[in-house]
Amino acid sequence: MKILHVDLGDRSYPIYIDHGLLQNEDLLQRHIPSGQVMIVSNTTVAPLYLQPVVDALEEKQVATVILPDGEQYKTLESTSTIFDALLERRFSRNATLIALGGGVIGDIGGFAAACYQRGIAFVQIPTTLLAQVDSSVGGKTGVNHALGKNMIGAFYQPRCVIADTGVLETLDDRQFSAGIAEVIKYGLIRDKAFFLWLENNLEALLARDKEAMAYAIERSCINKAEVVAADEQESGLRATLNLGHTFGHAIETGAGYGCYLHGEAVAIGTCQAADLSRRLGWLDDADVARIVALFRKAGLPVTPPQDLSTQRFLELMAVDKKNIDGKIRLILLESIGSATLPVSVEKQPLEETLNQYGRN
Numbered sequence: 001m002k003i004l005h006v007d008l009g010d011r012s013y014p015i016y017i018d019h020g021l022l023q024n025e026d027l028l029q030r031h032i033p034s035g036q037v038m039i040v041s042n043t044t045v046a047p048l049y050l051q052p053v054v055d056a057l058e059e060k061q062v063a064t065v066i067l068p069d070g071e072q073y074k075t076l077e078s079t080s081t082i083f084d085a086l087l088e089r090r091f092s093r094n095a096t097l098i099a100l101g102g103g104v105i106g107d108i109g110g111f112a113a114a115c116y117q118r119g120i121a122f123v124q125i126p127t128t129l130l131a132q133v134d135s136s137v138g139g140k141t142g143v144n145h146a147l148g149k150n151m152i153g154a155f156y157q158p159r160c161v162i163a164d165t166g167v168l169e170t171l172d173d174r175q176f177s178a179g180i181a182e183v184i185k186y187g188l189i190r191d192k193a194f195f196l197w198l199e200n201n202l203e204a205l206l207a208r209d210k211e212a213m214a215y216a217i218e219r220s221c222i223n224k225a226e227v228v229a230a231d232e233q234e235s236g237l238r239a240t241l242n243l244g245h246t247f248g249h250a251i252e253t254g255a256g257y258g259c260y261l262h263g264e265a266v267a268i269g270t271c272q273a274a275d276l277s278r279r280l281g282w283l284d285d286a287d288v289a290r291i292v293a294l295f296r297k298a299g300l301p302v303t304p305p306q307d308l309s310t311q312r313f314l315e316l317m318a319v320d321k322k323n324i325d326g327k328i329r330l331i332l333l334e335s336i337g338s339a340t341l342p343v344s345v346e347k348q349p350l351e352e353t354l355n356q357y358g359r360n
């Protein structure tokens with residue numbers, strides 16, 4: 001078993017990565033000392049993986065909330081459903097909330113844990129590749145608003161992250177590829193050696209070779225943990241984890257939540273960010289081609305929806321947490337392996353990217 005640490009002083013916590021961790025009753029029991037446990041999952045994940053978690057905690061008062069599956073349910077209403085369940089069962093302040101699922105369940109569950117009685121213990125059991133390499137680590141929690149993605153939320157760290165790589169066997173190929181988008185992100189923003197490894201080992205990763213998966217998850221979590229430890233609340237460095245996300249969130253919101261998977265929108269957005277970085281003179285044509293080729297090889301889309309106009313893109317990108325004084329700020333690439341901090345760019349190159357990159 002790999003054990004990594006997110007170093008945040010008295011809120012530090014371990015990330016456990018291994019095949020078969022859901023069967024490790026001792027691990028679950030050790031990290032859930034409270035008597036009352038609320039497990040939040042969804043209608044897809046619960047039938048597959050809820051039982052071993054419930055069994056491991058059989059001596060406790062365990063309750064469950066099973067939400068409908070989908071990004072369109074990452075809402076305040078779903079959060080309220082969790083509050084209702086916690087209150088109906090008189091769960092107290094020392095209860096623990098476990099999020100068992102992908103990033104959607106992790107984000108909603110973490111937000112509910114942050115708010116209930118001003119904060120109860122929270123454990124992440126991520127079940128998608130995307131959640132294991134990104135969303136379960138670092139304490140960003142929250143829900144979407146009709147006008148903007150992830151616009152309501154809190155920073156709230158889990159007590160631990162338990163990433164059982166065995167559960168990825170039931171993930172479909174489209175979802176697996178979506179997770180690879182965030183894996184590629186780490187290579188692009190701060191780990192060129194990892195980018196090169198991905199170029200050379202993508203087939204093995206796509207074939208879900210155990211060693212390749214374990215390496216990709218570990219390397220991603222190391223990068224994420226370092227960034228979060230350096231800048232937990234995103235005053236600077238952490239924003240680099242948002243490479244491609246301003247374009248990507250606009251695509252997710254513009255197309256309607258759930259139409260593009262988050263990782264798919266990030267893949268397209270990162271290609272747009274690479275194109276803009278080239279227009280600003282930081283990347284060359286060959287760099288952009290390499291980046292686009294890697295996303296394409298991972299089975300990800302690389303061009304924006306044709307019906308999302310430049311004007312609409314700009315409107316949607318104006319609702320982003322990195323923006324200051326109403327100005328759009330973006331994470332771009334200085335080179336493969338090095339991202340900028342948020343930068344305001346001139347209207348002209350941004351519009352050129354939106355008008356020209358990937359347009360028919």
Ligand code: NAD
Pocket residue numbers: 042044045048069070071074101102103104105107127128129130131134135136137138139140141150167168169170171172175178261262263
């Ligand atoms: P998701 O949670 O919707 O999961 C994808 C699909 O896979 C769902 O249908 C889910 O039910 C299913 N699933 C989950 N585990 C499975 C398994 N083991 N086997 C079979 N099916 C399984 O999507 P996601 O890609 O995991 O997460 C995307 C969300 O994460 C977005 O809302 C995004 O904004 C958020 N996110 C948050 C952070 C953060 O730092 N908090 C970072 C990145 C992304």
Ligand code: GLY
Pocket residue numbers: 134135137138140238239241242
């Ligand atoms: N996924 C972006 C972050 O955690 O900051």
